[in-house]
Every structure is written in C-alpha cells, then in structure tokens.
Amino acid sequence: MLTDVISLVFIGLGAFFVFSAAVGLVRLGDTLSRVHAVTKPQTVGLILTVIGAIVRVVGSPSFDISQRGDLGILVLLVLFALMTGPVTGQRLGRVSRREGLYGPPDHLSANEAPAQRAVRRKP
Template sequence: MNWAMLFDAISLLFILPGSFMVFSAAVGAVRFGSTLARVHAITKPQTTGLLLMFVGTIIRLVSSPSFSVHERGDLGILVLLVLFALMTNPVTAQRLGRVARREGLYGSEDQLTRNDRPAAYHPRRVNPDAPAE
C-alpha cells in the first residue's frame, strides 16, 4: 500500500459521510412539512456535509503526486468556498426563520407547541385578563 492510496482512502472517509449528509438535507427538505423544520433540516447537515466533502477534497488535492500551481489554485478556491458557506448559511437560515415567523408559515395548528405560536395566538397577549395556561 502506497501513500497515494492511503490518502485516497482518508479523503474517501470524509467525502462519503459528507455526501450522505447533503443527501439527507435534501430528503429533509422534501419530507418535512413546516417551514421552520425544513430550514433546520437544510442548514445543519448541509453545512457539515459540505465541510466534510471539502476537507476530503483538500486532502486529495494536497496528496496528489503533482501538487502544481493548478492544484494550489483549486485549493485556494476551496478555502474561499468554505469561508463563503460558513458566512452565508447561518445568516440565510436566520432570515428564513424570521420571515417564516413573521408571515405565520408554521405548519398546521396541531403541530405547534405553545412556544411556536405567534404572539397573537397567546391568550394573555390578545386578552390580558384571560387566565394563564
């Protein structure tokens, strides 16, 4: 077993779980019903899976026998993509959650807990004299 095969196996150990996590994010986006559940299903595993796949790709690039200028350029682009994904994914999820909460895109009434309901649904906010739940 040579070093190239070892580094290929290590990069595969990062790429396969990462691709599974990105696939599970896509399945979660299709299967979940409410907007907030979809946002949660999309952002968490997608970011982690993307990072795992990038780490595997970086390991593969660094361990290539001809680590030339072209591979270094690819490495720089991958690092920029990682930074961009880490900066934009949380902000996008937060904005989607705020819009969903403001517009009332919660899902069906029977799926909501007390803390998920908007302020107008709380009896004490609508009627301050109402008994506490």
C-alpha cells in the same frame, strides 16, 4: 493510496449529509423544520466534501505550487458557506414566522406565543 481512502471517506460522509438534508427537506412538514434540515446537515456535508477534496489534491503525487490556489478557493468556499448559511436560515425562519407558515400554534414555545398572536391581529 492512503490519501485516496481518506479522501473517499470524507467525500462519502459529506455526500451522506447532503443526501440527509435533501431527505429532510422533502419529509419534514413545517417551514422551520425544513430550514433546519437545509442549513445544518448541508453545511456539514459541504465541509466534509471540501476536506476530502483538499486531502485528495494535497495527496496527489503531482501536487505543486500552482495548485495551492485551488486549495485557497476551496477554503474560501467553506468560509463563505459558514458565513451565509446561518444568515439565510435566520431570514427564512423570520419570514416564515411573519407570514404564518410555521405550522400548528402548539409547535411554538411559550416565549414565541405572544409574537404569534401579534402577527394574527395585523390585517
């Protein structure tokens, strides 16, 4: 019974983070902000949801050795998300900057301004 409540809390928090990522994707204006909204809270939401699923599976009275493979798949899912999320965000940010999809020029910091001018000069 206690594991069900703990599992529900983790899954609920994970669902909240995934929902906030979806809202951020719709509400934020420029591409770089959207990349941030997709990568950060969505990965945290996935991790919390998987932790809730692990607690639920381990806390089940019928948990035995045949279900340990399910736990391995859930752990691999989290590891894969942690490895691919930052790479995807970096690549999307780089392409959006190269294509000029990042918003107004004053949105960038001083270190990024020369690269912005270089992108505009190319035909």
